[in-house]
Amino acid sequence: MLENLQAVEKLKIAVVEELKADNEKTFDEMSDRIRSMEESISKLLKLNKGAQKSKDVSEKNDSTVQTNNTTNVVPEKSVLLKHVFNNVDWYQNDVIHSSEWEDHFNVNWRMLTLRRNKQYLGFFICCDPIAPPEKWSIELKVECKVDGRNQNCVIRAWERCHKTNEAQGISMFLEWEEMKHWYLVDGNLSVETKVTIIETSGFKKEKIRHVRCSNCN
Structure with a gap:
């Protein structure tokens, strides 16, 4: 009887250790995924910032060209x-x-x-x-x-x-x-x-x- 109880106790300990290992593995995988997502988001933010800057420069240039064209119009006779x-x-x-x-x-x-x-x-x-x-x-x-x-x-x-x-x-x-x-x-x-x-x-x-x-x- 004592031997059976000891065997059950060992089995419980083994199961707990296995669960802990699985949890640690799952936690590590989730941490890696979160880190990867953060890096991707950071890259996207940098790309969007660069694209917005280029757009602002382009719109500024277009505005300048439009102003110059309007200024240089010769009245029709x-x-x-x-x-x-x-x-x-x-x-x-x-x-x-x-x-x-x-x-x-x-x-x-x-x-x-x-x-x-x-x-x-x-x-x-x-x-x-x-x-x-x-x-x-x-x-x-x-x-x-x-x-x-x-x-x-x-x-x-x-x-x-x-x-x-x-x-x-x-x-x-x-x-x-x-x-x-x-x-x-x-x-x-x-x-x-x-x-x-x-x-x-x-x-x-x-x-x-x-x-x-x-x-x-």
Whole structure:
């Protein structure tokens, strides 16, 4: 009986020792995992801090560029011409019809229309400096819009370099029958033209350049 009790006691001690060893092993494993997680978190925090710093620098640079761009914007020099040409359906072939002269930037401007070869509507811009030097040039970008019935409209754009006061434009701006059907309202034609000055030369300020264009030699 005593031997049995001693055997049970030894077994209990062995079990307790085994449990303690397992607990110590589990504790060590948990400690290692916690230490590894702390190291990973520390690395992530450093990476996030570096990324935020780079982002702040980038945003600062973008802000500087935006400010510089805004500061260096050159104001656009443009003219808006509007006119209603009356009785267009009665135009005779190659007879010029014009709007009134308008003075903008010391230059007189007007629009011209005519019927070409009985098949087309021609549209032109004329610019005439008020006090022109011996040699001068004005390079233009032209955007012409014709408003018609039922909210129809047509827009044509082109660039020209004017060195004389002769009109320049598009001789076949619209087919005549198309123009009569879609754009005449009670025989009248409403035209709105935006003329942007790209470059001038020969005037008091020898050369004022806004946009480069290859049409002017």
